[in-house]
Amino acid sequence: MMRLRPTLALGTFAAAAAVVASAQPVSTEALIRLTPSEIAALPTYNPGAGTSGLKAIRMTLLHGDPRATGPYTIALHVPPNTKIASHTHRDARTAIVIQGAWTFGYGSTASTPDVLTLGPGSFYSEPAGMPHFARTGTEGATVYISGFGPSDTVYVE
Numbered sequence: 051m052m053r054l055r056p057t058l059a060l061g062t063f064a065a066a067a068a069v070v071a072s073a074q075p076v077s078t079e080a081l082i083r084l085t086p087s088e089i090a091a092l093p094t095y096n097p098g099a100g101t102s103g104l105k106a107i108r109m110t111l112l113h114g115d116p117r118a119t120g121p122y123t124i125a126l127h128v129p130p131n132t133k134i135a136s137h138t139h140r141d142a143r144t145a146i147v148i149q150g151a152w153t154f155g156y157g158s159t160a161s162t163p164d165v166l167t168l169g170p171g172s173f174y175s176e177p178a179g180m181p182h183f184a185r186t187g188t189e190g191a192t193v194y195i196s197g198f199g200p201s202d203t204v205y206v207e
Contacts, residue, residue: 082113094127101126102134103203112194116201123196128152130190136160136183137205143176143197150191154184158206181206 084092094108098116101109106129114122125148128134136158147168154174155165160183167187168174176182176195 084112089125097126101203102137104132104134106132114199116197116199118199120199121196122199122201123194126191126193126195128184128186128191128193130186130188132190133160133185134183135205136181137203138179138181139176139197139201139203140178141197141199141201142178143195143201145174145176145193145195147172147174148192148194150189151187152184152191152193153187154182156180156182159183160185 089110089112092110092112094110096105097103097107097109101107101116101124108127110125110127112123112125114120116122116124128150147170149170151167151169152172153165153167157164158181176197
């Protein structure tokens, strides 16, 4: 049977106690659970910070605010046959395609061969400062995008 030296045991206990003592209580505002029908009932807005800015696109704010410092998640509802030119964002983001077909590529022009059509359940990243572009087909798409704001959109084409 292995025995711990008293100083090692006390050090381990002190470290564990420090972790527990430093834990912050979770605000009830941070606890969010939304069903698909609750998300559908949320208001939609003209595209804002961190979106393409195209008027045809509608945005639903799911969590946080992409204009402010902190985490956020937005839902982009992109109508059929929409093209979003190559652009960048200052924050690193990740996204999940929820509905439709989302053709997405990396590069400074939308003519680059580095494109892939992503269906529901697909995941992709938008590294900070990395040019990327997208388009929808005949069915449009809904994409959930998460990042750490503030966000912006700067077109490169």
